[in-house]
Amino acid sequence: MKLHRKSVLSLFHGHRTQAPDQEGILLKKGTRNTTYQRRWFVLRGNLLFYLEHKADHTPLGLILLENCQVEPHLKAAEPYAFTIQTPGVEGTRGRTYKLAAENQEELEAWLCALARVSWRRLAALLPALEAQYQELCQAAGQEPSSPPEDSGFLAALAAPSHFQELHERIGKEIRVLRAVPRGLQEASDNAGSSSQTKLEQKFDQCLLMTD
Amino acid sequence: MRYNEKELRALSRQPAEMAAELGMRGPKKGSVVKRRLVKLVVNFLFYFRTDEAEPLGALLLERCRVSQEEPSAFSISFLEDPERKYHFECCGQEQCQAWVEALRRASYEYMRKSLIFYRNEIQKMTGKDPLEQFGISEEARFQLTGTPVDGWSCIGSRLDALD
Numbered sequence: 264m265k266l267h268r269k270s271v272l273s274l275f276h277g278h279r280t281q282a283p284d285q286e287g288i289l290l291k292k293g294t295r296n297t298t299y300q301r302r303w304f305v306l307r308g309n310l311l312f313y314l315e316h317k318a319d320h321t322p323l324g325l326i327l328l329e330n331c332q333v334e335p336h337l338k339a340a341e342p343y344a345f346t347i348q349t350p351g352v353e354g355t356r357g358r359t360y361k362l363a364a365e366n367q368e369e370l371e372a373w374l375c376a377l378a379r380v381s382w383r384r385l386a387a388l389l390p391a392l393e394a395q396y397q398e399l400c401q402a403a404g405q406e407p408s409s410p411p412e413d414s415g416f417l418a419a420l421a422a423p424s425h426f427q428e429l430h431e432r433i434g435k436e437i438r439v440l441r442a443v444p445r446g447l448q449e450a451s452d453n454a455g456s457s458s459q460t461k462l463e464q465k466f467d468q469c470l471l472m473t474d
Numbered sequence: 475m476r477y478n479e480k481e482l483r484a485l486s487r488q489p490a491e492m493a494a495e496l497g498m499r500g501p502k503k504g505s506v507v508k509r510r511l512v513k514l515v516v517n518f519l520f521y522f523r524t525d526e527a528e529p530l531g532a533l534l535l536e537r538c539r540v541s542q543e544e545p546s547a548f549s550i551s552f553l554e555d556p557e558r559k560y561h562f563e564c565c566g567q568e569q570c571q572a573w574v575e576a577l578r579r580a581s582y583e584y585m586r587k588s589l590i591f592y593r594n595e596i597q598k599m600t601g602k603d604p605l606e607q608f609g610i611s612e613e614a615r616f617q618l619t620g621t622p623v624d625g626w627s628c629i630g631s632r633l634d635a636l637d
Contacts, residue, residue, distance in 0.1 A: 273555075281583075327477070
């Protein structure tokens with residue numbers, strides 16, 4: 264079966280404009296060489312990529328996470344170990360990936376991130392929220408709007424990359440500047456010395472909301 | 475790039491969001507239209523020879539553009555290589571529009587963005603976080619700031635009720 268590489272790399276390279284769900288060093292036990300090897304892992308949606316080095320352009324491999332089981336591996340010799348069990352064909356067991364984090368904090372972060380990656384769960388949630396939003400709009404006599412299109416993709420189609428980056432950066436700056444009056448208002452509402460940090464958080468929120 | 479073929483094959487046998495026999499033409503110049511069984515499973519598009527059980531290939535539907543080319547034909551292209559288009563021919567306009575809509579909504583990234591958008595809008599209108607009723611308001615991937623949350627709290631989510 265041919266897995267079209269460019270479609271997969273499309274997602275992987277999305278990290279230029281969008282932070283992954285989780286990334287970091289994990290130790291991965293090989294199949295032929297059964298020692299644990301240090302790899303850089305990147306989680307995007309229901310796909311887990313691993314690279315030899317963080318800066319590599321192409322991943323070494325990928326793990327499909329839909330319908331998989333993630334569990335801490337308490338009996339492993341390696342500390343902070345966990346397993347990803349992928350489903351096989353016709354109800355048979357697929358592959359068991361043996362991984363280990365470098366410390367307890369990382370282990371917990373990864374277990375948490377991997378626990379709810381399922382596409383199907385997300386797909387189950389969305390109609391409920393969409394319906395709630397449309398009901399609220401109807402009650403308020405408001406025209407419902409749609410989620411924003413992926414502007415990064417459209418820009419890439421239209422212009423060479425350096426222009427696209429400039430376009431996105433300026434666009435972001437404009438949106439942040441527009442959001443500043445809101446941010447300042449809310450920061451001053453939260454009186455006290457923490458208002459500065461809250462304002463910074465607000466900036467970050469605004470930046471990320473526009474992606 | 476390594477991947478486990480069994481994982482992909484197992485996925486291709488999962489219940490499909492949509493499946494139909496369509497005309498399919500690859501992106502290479504001079505490629506011809508072939509009848510294929512096209513099956514949408516989560517964010518993957520599998521295609522089979524009409525009489526075979528194993529898929530010929532799979533496309534990951536992330537960071538891609540689905541365009542209606544003609545009343546009953548659409549194309550898919552990827553951010554990684556936007557000039558190369560995969561073409562699909564449907565029986566009619568209705569089928570075509572249904573596929574275009576389904577393929578656009580299949581992207582994980584699209585769903586997450588939509589979810590964050592609706593969550594944000596509902597919160598603005600009601601002052602309440604709609605994800606709280608599902609017990610997942612703290613999940614990292616639905617945060618606007620994208621910061622991971624502490625360890626175990628999100629594991630015991632009430633979302634299990636949806637299984």
